[in-house]
């Protein structure tokens with residue numbers, strides 16, 4: 472008999488391939504934190520001597536869920552002014568609270584809590600964007616959750632950084648400190664077209680190409696962003712990002728609620744993905760989020776939980 476750490480015998484097993492592959496009577500053998508075999512349960516019992524045998528006769532065993540958009544540390548601000556529309560919520564509640572309270576300790580403890588909650592809910596990977604990515608990464612590593620740490624970039628100052636260049640430099644140096652962590656990878660995270668200038672986007676794109684890492688940003692969460700971009704840059708956010716060369720990178724655009732159909736097709740051609748983060752604000756604003764429309768236009772859609780009010 473081969474010795475292994477754990478043998479799980481669920482009632483049903485759903486592999487990554489899709490619902491038509493859900494099977495009964497299988498077992499999963501685990502050694503040193505890795506799946507070494509998926510095989511019929513009766514064969515597994517003859518072949519393996521597990522330290523822990525875990526029969527789960529009423530369970531469906533699924534692959535780990537992936538939370539594609541988090542500001543993990545914002546769990547500490549959960550519920551704060553969560554009945555305000557997005558811009559008022561940010562400007563009147565969240566940004567002042569962040570200016571006052573956010574620190575490496577805040578981010579570390581908030582991310583620990585978020586990681587514990589995510590793991591408890593079956594989420595084994597998160598894609599994070601927040602201040603002090605080094606502190607968040609430390610929490611994720613300690614909790615054993617797989618994570619993408621985002622180097623957040625904004626034009627305006629915070630306790631973390633004073634301007635876009637400072638954010639960028641700090642993010643890139645944070646990447647150096649957790650290099651080699653097996654469960655961590657990195658992304659450039661320019662906050663949104665309305666909060667990041669052209670010059671900073673150009674540096675972000677260069678860094679993404681240099682590091683071969685994705686770009687994670689908010690895009691068109693509100694209709695107002697389109698109007699503001701037209702007034703400020705003479706272009707829609709999608710057209711402006713096109714001019715800057717962003718669509719030739721690997722992009723995960725968050726929300727995308729107000730993408731027009733031609734814009735959805737543009738993103739689909741760029742193989743960009745949209746992280747759909749349902750929020751009360753969005754439902755009020757547009758009645759129904761156009762997920763089916765985005766899928767029809769060839770966009771790949773994933774789910775994220777976003778900040779403190781979701």
Ligand SMILES: [Zn+2]
Nearest residue numbers: 689725777778
């Ligand atoms: Zn967000």
